[in-house]
Amino acid sequence: MSESLAFRGLINFIRDQYRSKDYIPLHAPSFHGREKEYVNETIESTFVSSVGAFVNRFEDDIAAYTKSPKAVATVNGTAALHTALLLAGVRAGDLVITQALTFVATCNAIAYCGAQPVFVDVDRRTLGLSPAAMEDWLDKNATVDNDGVCRTKCGERVIRACVPMHTFGHPCDLDGLNEICTQWGLSLVEDAAESLGSLYHERHTGTFGLFGTLSFNGNKIITTGGGGMILTGTEMGARAKHLTTTAKQPHPVAFVHDEVGYNYRLPNINAALGCAQLEQLEQLVSAKRSLAAKYTEFLRNSDLTFVAEPVGCRSNFWLNAVICGDESQRDSLLRATAAAGVMTRPVWQPMHLLPMFKECPRDDLTMTQWLAARIVNLPSSAPLDQKP
């Protein structure tokens, strides 16, 4: 059977979901609310930049939606993660446990602190950091000293934090990870860039650790053009706000900055877009969940395995994914869909293979490599415009 024939059914099924004969992107943003109205308001008021009411409103709305005590807006998700890691105490020379199956921003943020990622394997069920693999690596390589700090057995390097990532919006095993972090004295920082709207045991992802971070890049479930958010407690929230706004002390006229701060604030014009987008988030999640249910049904008897949401979770199904039988089937699927004008994509190259992270400590990454050779993301835009 030719490649195009083998996947014709799937391609037709995808075209039916979007009722389109045009090119079908992997994930397009959707603007069906008050975006223009709010953005216009910032232009008419001239407050498009670093001052304006939409930033506070967006932070309050996200805090309320996620039930996080505090939310601090940033210029992008990478900046949010960088700030969170700094405030979690990650310093030059430290190690931070994370997964190799992630977008490069996770590891870049660790590197910005002068720290190094330690790559531990992921779980087949969640596609996120495996608590069993993490515990195994810690047992072999680490000890908790009398001062409560976790260090490597040989090199005496500090292992400060753990950054799991909720791949494609599917929540990791947060109870398992939390327990290990507590036991080993590590700070849990969730990279929840992909999982806005996803719940683990009815609680929002990004609210389980010391920090959680979100992204509002153009390809995420909602967008501010570019933007991010730090979810945390009240005290750390105040620290995060200070550090991301040039560490300026509140004063009516004088410029007094009390540490090296960052210009990581989200402009008001972007926050305006975010406020309008957030009003539609639940609708988007439910449209994406019903698309995922249709994929599940369609692929039930196929040789592609649809990635389902983990038990006990509500996934936002940011990106739908299938696991192919092998690498060659993956490549056929990628070629056939590309030829048919339907955008699909392999998963990121695992981080331990990138030149800047190839010397980082790592454990056995069998599942990471197995998945990396087989995952394909399928078109996942919320088919809102196509409602009859």
Ligand SMILES: *Cc1c(COP(=O)(O)O)cnc(C)c1O
């Ligand atoms: C999108 C994303 C980020 C942050 O990206 P920005 O473009 O900086 O907002 C971080 N981690 C993961 C896993 C992501 O997918």
